[in-house]
Amino acid sequence: MTATLSPAQVRAAIQQYLLDALPNPEAARRPELALYARMLRDYPERGGKMLRGMLLVYTGLAYGAEVKQLLPVAAALELFQNWALIHDDIEDASDERRGKPALHKVYGVPLALNAGDALHAKQWALLIEAGVSQAVLLEFVRLVELTAQGQHLEMTWMEHQRFDLQEADYLEMVGQKAAYYTAVAPLRLGALAAGVEPPAVFEGAGMKLGIGFQIVDDVLNLVGDPAKYGKEIAGDLWEGKRTLILLHYLQNASADERTRAERLLCISREEKPAPEVAWLHQRLLQSGAVAYAQATAEQMLTEGLGMLEPVLRTAPKAAIGAMVLEVLQSLVRREA
Template identity: 40%
Template sequence: MTSTADHADLISEVEGHLRKVAKVVRRGMLDALPDGEPVQWLYGPMREYPSRPGKALRPALCMSASRAFGAEPDALLGVAVAIELLHNAFLVHDDVADGSEMRRGRPTLAATHGMAAALNAGDGLAIVSGQVLRRATRGLDPELADLVWHEFDTMALRTLEGQATEVGWQLDNVEDLKPQDYLELIMLKTCWYTTIHPLRVGALVGSGGKADLAPLVRFGFHFGAAFQIRDDLLNLVGDEKTYGKEILGDLYEGKRTLTLMHLLSAAEGKDRALLSDYLRRGRAERSDDLVRSVRRLMDDYGSIGFTREYAEGILLVAEEYFEQAFADARQGPDLDFLRALVPYVWARWR
């Protein structure tokens, strides 16, 4: 069993590398953003999320995978910046759709600038992401550049499909959901753009188009699923200052997380009736007392414990698929970092 000291060392090592990547990518994002007018209503708000410290997991995956498969040190920096810009665009739109109040420890764009300005800022970040990717792929072989763009387009569509499904479940008050439904959702909503796409693009360019990308999908799915489930749990049990987002925000929004799905299947009698009433309400109608009651039921029915065990099983599979996905990668610090990310997912608190 891994000791607390080992966990602390792992977290320190991985997050130290992520901070270095974040610093370089943040500079690249801000350099790519226009600085003309209208600053107050567009370009200023566009800079806010990229300026806030984030995990930088996606660019770190992309750049390390590329080097592990043979790329020069900074060959994928432009692609990594494009991925992170699109991530920030998604975050702005997510916060509007979810009615979220906090992002990376500060108020959301919608909370400070209003919904219309936030949507414009999100659109602007998505547009600049495409511009950065176009510049980054100009130096590639044309066929390889087309493959990178195909990967980028596929990732964006899969992510949008997942977002639409999640919103649809809430709009139609869908209750009869199973763990398999959740996994299919996060394959689209989370895994494609958080893990699968960065890894595939990194390996694709690093190997000059020769890498077998199929194993990266299997690893990326299980790794990304564990990442998302851990994120869901931190929203329920984490510390808001460390986590950087609104604690219990998912419950206020009525998100169909794995934990909530388990509770819906296990609850009985008046508890099940309370859950049905909770799901029928919108965010503004879900009182603090109601949300806390649902959170207590998650403890009472073992939903938190179920979620932990489920994610730990997925993580064990991810460890097995890692060796297949990186069988042709070269040994070195980048492969070591990628391997360390698997246990880190479960050890992290932000």
């Protein structure tokens, strides 16, 4: 392998490394453990863009690391993504993931939760077996802790039926839940795996880019192509997520519309009337809230890339630094 791997080659290498670390159903000594192995491989085998792993690899290459040093770290990051998604789908009662039924919808919550726990253990095993530095391990600790903290914020807001939230609350929550592990951690881990102290700008710029990524995901949840998006369209409304789009709409809606929307969002997913969900979906599109979120995401992308560009273009391997910028642009400027 060379430092000139294409994005498709990087994705394939990360996925192969990841799958090689997981149990093989055909080698299982009993049917129950064959099922266990299939469950662990389910989300990873569904694919995905692996943007986080790619970002990590290209950043590491830009700072002088070899691909063989970076693959176990990138695979561990993708394993984190997979077990976190299994748990997230359970917590949100989601129906779909990557275009198929969520794991707990197929096998039930107890078995899906157990599979997520097993993938979590595999994440740490990959890192320990690769002999990564303490700095890399501590960065993984930080990204797990921040993601859990952000998830806690979001779940308690829904559990306690909070509607007094402002845009700043959303940005704080999503910065912890999604932005850090989406952009900050991959950038920092790439440098750390190369034995380099990450530039300070990686955190501030990465947060802007990661938040922009999540806002675009919120937008796609309402306007995306179901065949490409891979998750349930309007699932955030069924689940009652406090997105930037929803908060902007509520702050600008008439008193009657706000009351109607809040009443709907307080109803459990199973009891929400589909016509009311469709009404709120249309009002979010018509009100300008989606357009506002799209503009916010674009601004964050522009600011984040502007902060990173001078640093990455002067990295030890500047041509690969330019590829990091290309991967980052695909985080926000995407259709699904």
